[in-house]
Amino acid sequence: MPQGRGSFIWTFYVTLVVSLGTTALSNALECYACSYLDGYSDMRCLNNASALxxxxxxxxxxxxxxxxxxxxxxxxISFARDCQDKPLVxxxxxTDASFRFYFRSCQQNxxxxxNGRVYNSSGSGAGLNHNAIIPGKSGCSSALSLSCLMLLLLLLFMCSSCN
Incomplete structure (x- = not known):
């Protein structure tokens, strides 16, 4: 490990990378991802997403x-759960002559x-809440502010111990 002023700079960069990495991970969206086709014996994707x-x-x-x-x-006939940047719908x-397709998109964990028939962005998986989509995903600014504050406090602590 570097000594003196080099140690301070090295510690600063390591802390910065860890803080920004943590912020990026906290901004990720959690989704269920699976598929079902008529005739599959495993019906968890269709009926019990919380088991996935x-x-x-x-x-x-x-x-x-x-x-x-x-x-x-x-x-x-088929059912899919996934995550995408630009859903088809x-x-x-x-509806066509043989099938009805339900397309549902949401932006909460x-x-x-x-069940795929209803709008649901509550994150509960119960299908009881009917909410509209709000375009765009928030930047999670509160997590970024917290990371910046922690970094600033660490810098102040390190500077005070340099003297």
């Missing part, structure tokens, strides 16, 4: 896409744990 391990998503949206048969709405329902 969430992913650390660096994109803007958690999403679900649900495909149902038109003539038998209880029959789910933010929120909406598209674990907000894609619902």
């Amino acid at each position: 391990k969430p992913i650390n998503c660096t994109k803007k949206y958690c999403l679900t896409v649900r495909q149902e048969a038109i003539h038998n709405a209880s029959k789910v 933010l929120n909406g329902v598209r 674990l907000c894609n744990g619902h």
Whole structure:
């Protein structure tokens, strides 16, 4: 480890890198990610997202896409949970002659744990809250301010011990 003034600069840069890295990680979005196709025996993706391990998503949206048969709405043909920067459809329902597709996107941790039919950005996974999307993801400025404050306090402490 460097000594004297070099030690101070080295410690400063290490602290800066750790602080900024921690801030970047705290800004990541947690989403469920899985897929289901009609006939799969494992139905956790479709019916029990909370049993799945969430992913650390660096994109803007958690999403679900649900495909149902038109003539038998209880029959789910396919279902997906994922995270993306630009979902094909933010929120909406598209229908053709055979299928109905539900597209749902949200921007809160674990907000894609619902059944795919309803809007839900509560993060509860229960599908009971119906919220609209607010475009863009916040910069998490409170975490950045806290990191900067901690860095400033560390610098003050280190400078006071230099004399």
